[in-house]
Amino acid sequence: MARILQMPSTPTATTAPQDVLREEAATFDVLRRMREDILCCVLKPDQRLRFGELRQRYDTSVGTLREALSHLVSEGLARTEAGRGFTVASISLADFLDLSELRVWLETRTLADAIRHGTDAWEAEIVGSYFLLNKLGAPRQDDPVGVKREWGKRHKRFHDALVATCTSPWSLHYRSELFDQARRYHWLTMIHARSRRKNEHLDLRDAVLARDSDKACALIESHIRTTVAQAASEVPGLTMDAAPSARRRKA
Amino acid sequence: MARILQMPSTPTATTAPQDVLREEAATFDVLRRMREDILCCVLKPDQRLRFGELRQRYDTSVGTLREALSHLVSEGLARTEAGRGFTVASISLADFLDLSELRVWLETRTLADAIRHGTDAWEAEIVGSYFLLNKLGAPRQDDPVGVKREWGKRHKRFHDALVATCTSPWSLHYRSELFDQARRYHWLTMIHARSRRKNEHLDLRDAVLARDSDKACALIESHIRTTVAQAASEVPGLTMDAAPSARRRKA
DNA sequence: AGTTTCGAAACTTTCGAAACTTTCGAAAAA
DNA sequence: TTTTTCGAAAGTTTCGAAAGTTTCGAAACT
Structure with a gap:
């Protein structure tokens, strides 16, 4: 179980301020870079x-x-067959649909619990991370890759902040894994989508800060569902079938 | 994402009949053995x-x-700190409670869907795996370890069979991971518990075969909750606090 | 022409040893 | 007596090379 966002804890300050980031040094760093590359489709599905x-x-x-690859396999971002090495995990509309249904439940569950246990530090991080997200603005098709990547980071940080005070470690863990899975599809949507969406994050932020659990959950649910619908209609080649990989049998 | 029970598929028969089991050979074998040892507390929590x-x-x-250890970390059965190697994951009542709440939802969700999509082969495997489970009978405190292990295997096989036709790969994946997590606590309960329980699996089997989704879900929910309650009251030393590990600070 | 067999090339898997980090205990200083 | 410093031992991390598979194409055979 990977480390979860460690938010309102006092820094341990043994050696350096950013000591927490050092984690696992080399291996961990390679893992993080590979994950980012898969999420942003630098390493393409089925590659x-x-x-x-x-x-x-x-x-x-x-x-x-x-x-690192072994880790990615457990996270569902890669697959491996004995003696045949590793492959980037496939994508498909069916997968995105399945994924998103689970996400709706996990996101609403964790969000409701986080609101119930919210603290001042939690509110502060929500305000702060929303500010960063909003300052960048939703990226357009023709923005450079660097901007899109940065937006992805800030988007994740904002959504992590919302649920940070949830008291169920397992829910948070799976929520985080599925959020990353969804990021692959978000990336494709960013690349291809033509339609613009209103700023759903602002409404979400305000509902959460007002501790209006029902409204916040409804907003995040529609946030997720809208994204699926957008991807389904605007990302070319995102079909129900898994992969164009060559696993044919002779008739 | 690990391979899920591959039930009603025709064997490919390229080299040997059990070719499917070979997967990943050495590494995979070590992983499976280690996982089994952690699940059965041969490798103890926090060790x-x-x-x-x-x-x-x-x-x-x-x-x-x-x-292998890296895999176990992603599954939440071990943890690792930079430069300090690996440790078996802690157990606590809080963790078991959290775990079980998620399980209730995932088990009922996957079971309902599996019933909806049930086939003849699915029913056959349920009947067969129940037979094997029942033949062994619930293990007692003084049964040898080998019997307990075998019961654990057959128990998992039965529960896997129930949900095998569920159409959501992600739900099945997480259900399987959490089931394994729960197995660690089941093992402790088997070792310590004095009270006997009625055969809940028979009722469950019949409800499922009768395609009575509501009844089956209710049964599995109480199945899970009863186990938690039993562990809480009968396993000594299972407290809300995580671990007796030495992470104290000076006052 | 089509199929099968064989062998080399490419790639994956496994291993043991070298480099590095942490831990622990003994000796020196306060 | 307590604290600090230093050095050796134990343990972890990283690496490159050896061993083992799979794949692919060319030659031999039907």
Whole structure:
């Protein structure tokens, strides 16, 4: 179970201020970079992940790569077959639908609980992270990749902040994993979508800060569902079938 | 995302009949054995996992162990701190409660969907796996470890069979992970519990085969809740606090 | 022409050792 | 007596190379 956002805790301050970030050093760093690359489709769905190329790209050894890849497999961002190496996980509309249904439940559940246990520090982080998200504005199709990536980061930070005070570690853990899964589809939507959406995050923020649990949950539910619908209609090639991979049998 | 029970599929029969089981060979085998050892508390909660001992126990290299341990961390069965190696995940009543709340929802959700999409092969596997579970009978405190382990296997097989035709891969995946988590607490209950329970699995089986979704869901919900209550009252030392690990600060 | 067999090339998996970090205990200083 | 410092031992992390598979194409055979 990966570390969850560690928000209103006193920093331990043993060696350096950002000591927390050091975690696992090399391996952890490679893992994070690979995850980001899969999420942003730099490594494309169903792409074969050969050790030769990866070693060059991330400047590390086979063993370290294996460990990172192994992690990605458990997270559902990659798959592996015995003796055939690793592959980026497929995407499909069916998967996004399935994913999103679970998300609706987990997001509303964690959000309601977080609101129930909200603190001043929690409110502050929501205000702060919303500010950062809003300052950047929703990225357009023709914005540079760097801007889109930064928006992705801030978007995640805002949504993490909303549920930070939820008291169920398991719910938070799975919520986080599924949020990352959804980010792959969000990325595709950002690339292709033409329609613009109103600023749903502002309403969400205000409902949460007003501790209006029902309204906040309804908003986040429609937030998720709208995104699915948008992806389904505007991302080309996102079909119900999983992959164009060559697993045919002869008739 | 790990492989899910692959039930009504035709065997591919390329080399051997059990070719499917070979998956990942060495690493996968070590992973499975370690997981089983953690689930059955052979490796105890909060126990330090040193490479020296593990290498001897599983007769494998450091690299392979690291990969397996890495997997266990993502599954929440172990934890790791930078530079300080791996540790078996803690247990606590709080964790079991949290876990079980999520399980209630996931089990009922997957079960209802599985019933909706049930096939003949699905019914057959339910009948078969129930037969195996029932033949062994609920293990008593003084049964040998081997019997308890076998019961654990058959118990899991039965519950997997119930939900096998569920159409949501993500729900099935998380259901499976949480079921394994719960197995650690089940094991402790088996060791310590004095009270006997009626055969809840028979009622469950019949309700499912009769396609009575509401009744089946109600049964599985109380099945889970009863187990939690039993563990809370009969397993000594299962407190709300996480671990007796030495993370004290000076006052 | 179509199918099968064989062998080399490419890639994955596994391993043990080298480099580095943490922990623990003994000796020196307060 | 208590605290601090230092160094050795134990343990973890990273790496590159050896061993083992799979894949693909060319030659041999039907």
